[in-house]
Amino acid sequence: MENDSIVSFKDVSIEYRLKRFTLKAVNHASLEIKRGKITALVGESGSGKTTLASSLINCISEPGRVSAGQVVFHDEGKDIIVNELSPKELRKFRWEKVSMVFQAAQSALNPVSMVREQFYETFDEHGLKMTKEEKEQRCVKLLNYVKLDPERVLNSYPHELSGGMKQRVMIAFALLLRPKVIILDEPTTALDVITQNYIFTLLKKINKDFGISMLLMTHDISVVARFADYVCVMYGGELMEYGSVYQVFDKRAHPYTEGLIQSTPNLIEDIKAMKPIPGMAPNLLDMPKGCVFSPRCPYATDLCRTKAPETTHCEVGFGKCYLYEGTSENGRK
Amino acid sequence: MKEKASKLNLWLKSLSLSLKDFFFRVGVLGKKLFSNYKTILGTSIILLYILVAIFGPLIFPYNQEINMVDKYLMNSWTHPFGTDWLGRDVFRQVIAGAGSVLEIAFFTAAFSVVFGTILGIVAGYLGGWVDKVIMSVANIFLSIPAFPVYLLLAAVIVISSPIQFALVISVFSWAGLCRAIRIQVMSLKERDFLQICLVMRMSKAHIIFKEIMPNVFSYIAINFVTALRNAIMASVGIMLVGLAAYDPTNWGAIINAARTKGLTNVNNIYILLYPLVAIVIFEVATLMVSNGLDETFNPRLKEM
């Protein structure tokens, strides 16, 4: 659509077709990822964020399929509809335009070959004819950028690296073919807080130096607050709210967003102010009628429980709740 | 005195409760086990064999008379499998042999499962030097090639009953189950709920029967079925060398006789096809049961 989005999810629905039933993981999601910015996709486990993000490289775990809508990548000049690419085009698209840093970096590398071999392999598979020195140089440069010792890392097998090192290797790996977008699936969940901070600072640096747009998935609100530019809140396979970080966190228009922020420990307020959201994440096989969040929402009305609300768009974002209706630009009525 | 009476009362009560619980669990287990079509099909075939073994000889009695007139008859209604070189009906021989074969198989499976389970639980639970000793012994029986030793034993102990046969074969087959159960018990020992049991001071017997057994049951069940298969393969093999010829209607004996006689007269060879097919069908049935049980206990194997 506009020039300042690099990815558009247009009314995307993703489902898993199993033998006895079909599981709807993502339900009519429409989202714009702004060029050059860090967009965070926030939600509980099972909210569908990984599924949605992996549809960007059409790498949804089997047997998931994009059942409706389009995932559009706005390249220079032309638009690429990702879920309609042929396998050959898809292979080229992956990693060259969009790369991904997986959640379990622990097992994202081939355990039986050296790191160097896997780096080289990616160059070769994408048809880049480079000499050995050129490949080596590029790898060394990238590894230096993420503050790793290239000599040591390139000669190691994956299991010889620690968790933090492996994650940095994956980030360097993601930068290998100079993509325009990097998807990060909970990149620091398994790491300690110090390393976490380090990784995010590194990511912020990458975003500033190379202008790479990022789609960050996490369930940690505090991380979002510090590092993201835009945030999108997802629940039960549906997008609940979207806007700039300042706006969403300040206004807390959507009840779920409010609940998420309330349940995070706060340095300033009293610990008693921390309130977890009651109830459990919805069973995707047995979705509640009406608004997905209604069973757990403190403001829910009968209308909420019977009819799902429409998405209300405004200039700076959108939200999916009846509370939005009759709103001005600022959000809540 | 009064204390003792009330203690006895308590004990009786807990016994009846655990019995009820036991039967309930057996019921649930039974339903679960037979939900898989492979298990059902395989078990029904095995049951069929058992029925044939028990009732077959009553319906189709086999008399060993030598009838030189009817040599080498082709299949017909009176002789569905033809006759052998002495004019005897092959069909009835096969039916008569079913019992023999099944006896050996079940005895072997029973022995190896009992030995393997007891030693496995003991090794796993007690650990230490007991464990090392048992494991070293099991290791021997897993390393030495089994078949030559079977032959040796069979030659030394002239086998004259299915139980002897079963004992010989189970000398090797208990080792595998023992190892598997030991590992399982050892990993169970680490898990929390056993620690809790110890803290609650439940008796060792209680721990073994109520807590450990259900978890190793899957291994035992599958291993029992596998032992049936191996028993038949081993026993037929031993008979093919001519070493356990106490029952000439046993399928292995029929095959052996047909083979040796077949060197001189080609017609004999075809006789061995019938017991052979019977053996193969039984093996396939046990394989199905084994796979079905495996799928029931490890649902990941089933396709979603």
Next chain:
Amino acid sequence: MNPETPLRGEKAIRKKQPSKGWLVVSRFFQKYSYFFAKIGVSLLTLTLTTILLFFLLRLIPGDILEIYALKLQNQQGISYERAYELAKQLLNFDPSENVFLAFFHYVGGLFRGQLGNSYLETNVSANSLIATRLPWTLFVSTVALIISFLLGTTIGCYAAEKRKGFLEKLTSGYVAISGSIPDYLMALLLVIVFAYTLNWFPAQGNYDSFSVEPGFNFPFFGSVIYYSFLPILAYALVQTGTWILQMRGSTIGVLGEDFILAARARGLSDRTIRRKYLRRNALLPLVTMFGVSFGNLFGGATLMESIFNYPGIGLEISSRIVNKDYMVVQGLIFFSAAMVILVNLIVDMIYPLIDPRVRKN
């Protein structure tokens, strides 16, 4: 241990170093502790096996000596007492001797390479039998093992990828049936069909001893291959099923791993993924199994050789057992067991070379 590249704000913590000599020695044992443990276990198993075999033979009713003595008496026309003495010497078996002493003598003999002598024929010992017979057994078994391994792993890999479809059903069916037919019964079937009915292949023997002279000549090789066709086929048919099953299971396990998905996300082609990611990882557990299977070859395909009358170790063992030539048999079985243990040990030692995860730095 190599220190991790320090992050900003971290400092390397220095540990107190113990004395150098002790460090060197303990490092040596630690580094190879894996190997030492394996060797120790193997030696223990071997020892226990020897004990078991020895005492097993002793359980036999002791009329071997008598039979042998009678035979010698008839052969050489000597008195019974002298024959008995001779027999005791030849057989290395003195029933009046203390059992433990006898055991030591036996073990001493083992160390000197004496595995046992035949009492049926002079000049025949377990060693000579091994030398002449083992090559035939190994020839057939090894060729069959390699064929079935290569075929089985390839089919298994493909079967795992294509979960549904006709090929998969066919493969499952084949695996079920071939796993249910014992190898000797398969051999019998093949003999009936191909040798007796169709007359395409010979039913017995290892080469045509009437028309071909053994040696490095072409007709001999041709004859050998012709005669070994059915045995190898029988073996391969039965074993391929097992390999298909194992490889399929292993590949399915690997397919579920994260790094396969990550490799796809990187845009790697299916061929590369199959070759470098699937196969290499799925084959790892199978390599151990291959080694173990190879070790088991030494146990001899007792029945198969019996059916084909193929002069290998298995046939020797079974025929000599029936003929009560137990001393040789003891030696042969001991040899097989020792080989199995040895090969297992070698496989264990080699495994770290293949799987980088098991290597200790």
